[in-house]
Amino acid sequence: MQPDLVVRQAVSADLPALTALLETAPYLHRHLDWRPPLGWLGREPFFLVEQNKNILAALACPPDPPNIAWIRLFAVHSSLPIQTAWNMLYPLVQAFYDHQAEITTAGIIIFPWFGDLLINAGFRLHQEIVVLEWDNILPPPVYSNPPITIRTMEPPDLPDVERVDHLAFDPLWQNSQESLELALQQSINATVAELAGEIVGYQISTAAGYSAHLARLAVLPEMQKRSIGYWLVRDLLERFSHQELYRVTVNTQDNNIASLALYQKLGFWLTGERFQVRVWQ
Numbered sequence: 001m002q003p004d005l006v007v008r009q010a011v012s013a014d015l016p017a018l019t020a021l022l023e024t025a026p027y028l029h030r031h032l033d034w035r036p037p038l039g040w041l042g043r044e045p046f047f048l049v050e051q052n053k054n055i056l057a058a059l060a061c062p063p064d065p066p067n068i069a070w071i072r073l074f075a076v077h078s079s080l081p082i083q084t085a086w087n088m089l090y091p092l093v094q095a096f097y098d099h100q101a102e103i104t105t106a107g108i109i110i111f112p113w114f115g116d117l118l119i120n121a122g123f124r125l126h127q128e129i130v131v132l133e134w135d136n137i138l139p140p141p142v143y144s145n146p147p148i149t150i151r152t153m154e155p156p157d158l159p160d161v162e163r164v165d166h167l168a169f170d171p172l173w174q175n176s177q178e179s180l181e182l183a184l185q186q187s188i189n190a191t192v193a194e195l196a197g198e199i200v201g202y203q204i205s206t207a208a209g210y211s212a213h214l215a216r217l218a219v220l221p222e223m224q225k226r227s228i229g230y231w232l233v234r235d236l237l238e239r240f241s242h243q244e245l246y247r248v249t250v251n252t253q254d255n256n257i258a259s260l261a262l263y264q265k266l267g268f269w270l271t272g273e274r275f276q277v278r279v280w281q
Contacts, residue, residue, distance in 0.1 A: 057085035123278035
């Protein structure tokens with residue numbers, strides 16, 4: 001390690017320099033998140049490598065929800081080897097969490113170089129994310145008994161939406177209410193399914209250009225196999241058709257058999273894109 005390299009926590013005053021690093025870094029991992037990477041400034045752990053007051057690397061891994069810490073950002077300047085940057089920063093993340101309750105650190109591998117870092121650090125393969133795309137044929141209606149109501153999600157719904165989310169997903173994939181609020185703000189379409197006045201499912205979707213993405217779909221476990229997820233997605237696809245959003249994608253875990261079956265029933269097909277999820281615990 002070069003003697004003039006300094007490691008420290010990031011602070012809000014680092015925003016301009018970090019913005020410049022993200023614009024020029026040849027090695028840049030950004031987590032697929034509702035919050036932009038620099039939106040984590042002010043939360044720990046968020047470490048920097050600095051040389052003569054120039055930021056050469058950054059690693060952000062704050063928890064959200066409390067026991068899950070995704071690697072939100074890892075960026076390295078061209079003047080610093082990526083393995084050197086990782087070896088300086090990730091042990092500090094480990095030390096930070098050693099003194100807290102049990103934390104799972106995780107990363108989604110989008111680039112091979114990032115995968116090499118995680119594998120060499122001892123991250124184990126948890127599962128893979130697969131990508132599906134809609135065939136543009138509106139699926140036939142089905143009927144639920146008793147009938148459900150689908151309506152637009154509103155901010156006061158978020159506590160109930162969080163409850164559905166946490167009951168429907170394993171801890172690694174749960175969203176906090178804060179994240180769900182950000183998702184709602186960024187969505188092009190967000191709806192809830194109600195049964196007897198209770199929220200039993202929801203979906204949140206985004207769009208860019210002529211493409212849309214079903215970013216989140218959840219149904220209470222005890223209400224699954226009642227076509228609630230089917231209705232939420234079919235309603236969404238119908239809305240997208242009216243908005244001339246012709247390319248619709250969705251991601252799910254490769255071992256989520258129920259989710260894969262639902263999407264394929266709705267006319268989604270596997271594109272062949274896959275991304276590893278690795279965890280360190």
